[in-house]
Amino acid sequence: xxxxxxxxxxxxxxxxxxxxxxxxxxxxxxxxxxxxxxxxxxxxxxxxxxxxxxxxxxxxxxxxxxxxxxxxxxxxxxxxxxxxxxxxxxxxxxxxxxxxxxxxxxxxxxxxxxxxxxxxxxxxxxxxxxxxxxxxxxxxxxxxxxxxxxxxxxxxxxxxxxxxxxxxxxxxxxxxxxxxxxxxxxxxxxxxxxxxxxxxxxxxxxxxxxxxxxxxxxxxxxxxxxxxxxxxxxxxxxxxxxxxxxxxxxxxxxxxxxxxxxxxxxxxxxxxxxxxxxxxxxxxxxxxxxxxxxxxxxxxxxxxxxxxxxxxxxxxxxxxxxxxxxxxxxxxxxxxxxxxxxxxxxxxxxxxxxxxxxxxxxxxxxxxxxxxxxxxxxxxxxxxxxxxxxxxxxxxxxxxxxxxxxxxxxxxxxxxxxxxxxxxxxxxxxxxxxxxxxxxxxxxxxxxxxxxxxxxxxxxxxxxxxxxxxxxxxxxxxxxxxxxxxxxxxxxxxxxxxxxxxxxxxxxxxxxxxxxxxxxxxxxxxxxxxxxxxxxxxxxxxxxxxxxxxxxxxxxxxxxxxxxxxxxxxxxxxxxxxxxxxxxxxxxxxxxxxxxxxx
Numbered sequence: 001x002x003x004x005x006x007x008x009x010x011x012x013x014x015x016x017x018x019x020x021x022x023x024x025x026x027x028x029x030x031x032x033x034x035x036x037x038x039x040x041x042x043x044x045x046x047x048x049x050x051x052x053x054x055x056x057x058x059x060x061x062x063x064x065x066x067x068x069x070x071x072x073x074x075x076x077x078x079x080x081x082x083x084x085x086x087x088x089x090x091x092x093x094x095x096x097x098x099x100x101x102x103x104x105x106x107x108x109x110x111x112x113x114x115x116x117x118x119x120x121x122x123x124x125x126x127x128x129x130x131x132x133x134x135x136x137x138x139x140x141x142x143x144x145x146x147x148x149x150x151x152x153x154x155x156x157x158x159x160x161x162x163x164x165x166x167x168x169x170x171x172x173x174x175x176x177x178x179x180x181x182x183x184x185x186x187x188x189x190x191x192x193x194x195x196x197x198x199x200x201x202x203x204x205x206x207x208x209x210x211x212x213x214x215x216x217x218x219x220x221x222x223x224x225x226x227x228x229x230x231x232x233x234x235x236x237x238x239x240x241x242x243x244x245x246x247x248x249x250x251x252x253x254x255x256x257x258x259x260x261x262x263x264x265x266x267x268x269x270x271x272x273x274x275x276x277x278x279x280x281x282x283x284x285x286x287x288x289x290x291x292x293x294x295x296x297x298x299x300x301x302x303x304x305x306x307x308x309x310x311x312x313x314x315x316x317x318x319x320x321x322x323x324x325x326x327x328x329x330x331x332x333x334x335x336x337x338x339x340x341x342x343x344x345x346x347x348x349x350x351x352x353x354x355x356x357x358x359x360x361x362x363x364x365x366x367x368x369x370x371x372x373x374x375x376x377x378x379x380x381x382x383x384x385x386x387x388x389x390x391x392x393x394x395x396x397x398x399x400x401x402x403x404x405x406x407x408x409x410x411x412x413x414x415x416x417x418x419x420x421x422x423x424x425x426x427x428x429x430x431x432x433x434x435x436x437x438x439x440x441x442x443x444x445x446x447x448x449x450x451x452x453x454x455x456x457x458x459x460x461x462x463x464x465x466x467x468x469x470x471x472x473x474x475x476x477x478x479x480x481x482x483x484x485x486x487x488x489x490x491x492x493x494x495x496x497x498x499x500x501x502x503x504x505x506x507x508x509x510x511x512x513x514x515x516x517x518x519x520x521x522x523x524x525x526x527x528x529x530x531x532x533x534x535x536x537x538x539x540x541x542x543x544x545x546x547x548x549x550x551x552x553x554x555x556x557x558x559x560x561x562x563x564x565x566x567x568x569x570x571x572x573x574x575x576x577x578x579x580x581x582x583x584x585x586x587x588x589x590x591x592x593x594x595x596x597x598x599x
Contacts, residue, residue: 008347008408015405016578020339022311022319024254025302028080032302032309032336034321035066035077035394043575047078047087049098050336059098059403065089070111070125071152072504072540076254079113079120086113086120091137093122105141108133112253114156117187121146121156121163123253127505132156132165136188140404146191147183154253159210161186164197166206173510174250175392175422175429180205180218182231197231198222204426205229206250212260214476219247219257221426228258228268228281240281246511248299249392249422249429259303267308269297271423273366274354274397274415278310280326290331292324293317296398309336313398315351318409348373349399350407352415357450363419368395369451370403370413382593383412383457385444385484387466387473391420391436391514392429402573405582411589418443418473436469436496437476437518444473448483458467460485460596463589467491468541470516475549476518479525486529486592488585491570492540494545495520502542506542523552529559530570531588533581535568561588 012542021037023045031051035044037475045067047060059080060066068074068088077088087102091111094102098141102227110122119134120302129380130153132146147153151169163185168178179199183191198220199205206226208218216231217239226247228239246268247257266281267290276297278290294312302309306326313319321337352368359365372381384406388395392573395415403413417423418440420432432439451457464484466474471492476553478487495513503511530553535547563584565577572581 003034005275010347010401010408012404012405014347015401015582017564018318018339018401020319021574022321022337022339023298023300024075025256025300025309025311025321026078026080027302027304027309029082030304031080031084032304032321032323033080034300034311034337035053037574038338045077047085048337049080056337057099059085060087061096061101064094064102068109069110069429070109070123070253071154071506073252073506074111074293075252076114076123079115081115086115088113106143108143112154112156116158116163119187119339121154121158123156125505129170130407131421132163134187146185147181147194149184149357153342153509155206155282156316157209158185159216159326160214162210162216163191164208164210164216166199166208169509170272170505171509171512173507174514175221176509176513177201178204178206180208180216180231182216182389198229198236207247207255207257209256209258209344211266212264215235216290217258217266224425224427226257228266233442238285239266240285240287242268242270242279242287244272244277245423245425246270249390251390251392255299256301257299259301259308261308262305265306265326267301267303267326269299269301269310271394273423274368274395274417276396278308278324290324290326290412293318293333293441294322296396315347315397318399318401347404347408349404350413355414355447355450357444357446359446365419365446366395366417367447368397368415370407370415372407372410372412373404373407379412380456381410381412382461383414383451383463384447384588384589385414385416385448385462385464387416387418387440387444387464387470387477388421389466389468389470390422391418391432391440392422393471394421394423402582406586406589409586412451414447414451416444416447416592433513434516436514436516437472439517440473441477441480441518444477445482445484452483457483458596461513461593461598463487463591465490465585467572469493471541472496472521475521475526475530478528478530479518479521481527484528486588488531488533488588489540489546490533490572490581491535492532492546494549495543498545499541504540507540521549523549523556523558526558529588529592530561531584532560532562533565533572533584534563535565535570535572535575535577537567537569 086557092107096102113125129150183194298311323334325332465488465491471489568577
């Protein structure tokens, strides 16, 4: 592997500890709050706050993990007002003052926490469905149910004498068919006269919130893209027409892809393929892009006057909490927090190029190609093709230290936006239904074959790896003839039919729609060495399926390794097992490279 001697390798510890995750920006009383997950602190998620003149401080007690598991993936785990915190955590809902101890309020698992008038609104999930509940913030903390459904509920948003929320059935995912509802509401009163504002079988209407004009705003993909709409109590109209996704696929609760500035403009994060941009929409519907140093923006925007707080990154900038001042002049960016640390300042970063590969006459696929760090333009190297999870996720133009871990060791890393990815419109996202394990595998193989034909990928040294749904893709890629010499399957799904019965309630409809393509990964079909990495506490993809497949491979004499990470859940990359996983993955590829070199 021709890595220049001057290129410093990203250490295992740095690759893990640099991967700090920021989430869930919110503003209250002029103070900005966010969640910060620090792998070097055992993956505990801390509530952090910033206020002008006071700097950045932790708001939740040390060691308290601010999280919830509503709909399996959580979200909306805190609410704040006047120095008080309400945080979801292990064991239920807690409340307390900034920096102080938190007291248990309710043992219910709650998410999408939102403050109403003297009440805390939240989503409560059970095996039988969802409820929107209200907890009185005075007296005995009485709890009452506002809305109940056998399906799913989210985004309780109180407005002028009204409550808005989103709802979808147990047969759907929120990005397939989701509705926005409104009803008359008063604190301590009942929900009355509910009205469906938008959404249906062929429309995903999400992220409702009330504007300063008293109208209800929401995202809808009725045009084929999630765009912003407004309901004035009588009719629905488009706020602006944008070719791009103005919302993220709602895996988690509490997303905020847009917000309102005090001068009447609306700020929106838009995704075009692997890129994000920030746009401003004025009162006439005119759209203007904002020049920023970021190419990836998380779906959490929070406005403070004419400033917007965001979580941004780029291929050379690790995730940052930034204030973007949007006055009349050019935008000014003020960084409040960043996940970089001193040990990586001098590391040479591999920056990606966009590659488009024709798969069929009617479809092309986009990939991000990270060359080995320090390599010349005419590089040739072992290649790791990464199939993202979801499969509705997408590859993003942001600094990924775990990719840099491999590029600094002479590998090229290639992220593929295969069919089913978000960022290309509703039709592209839906097209993988019933074709899972087929078209996604074809797309990854097409990219790998293109790099081989171009002389960039070393023959016999092209690998595929994936996590969760991407793990299923990776396994099927080595269960057929193709360009891949080995696979790494992390938190992998093995049997789509069995998965429909074991997957969490939220994702069951997704499993039902995806299946019908390649079917179960059969040990008899696997042709290349496989590394399995799985957490013993994974509740999304069952460990037993992976262990069974590994046993069958052993019986057939197929080279494989199984790394089980004790007490680790579905998200290995941000867990306490992240370091061991990276180390095992590197050893797996190096063994395959050595075998290819001697064959």
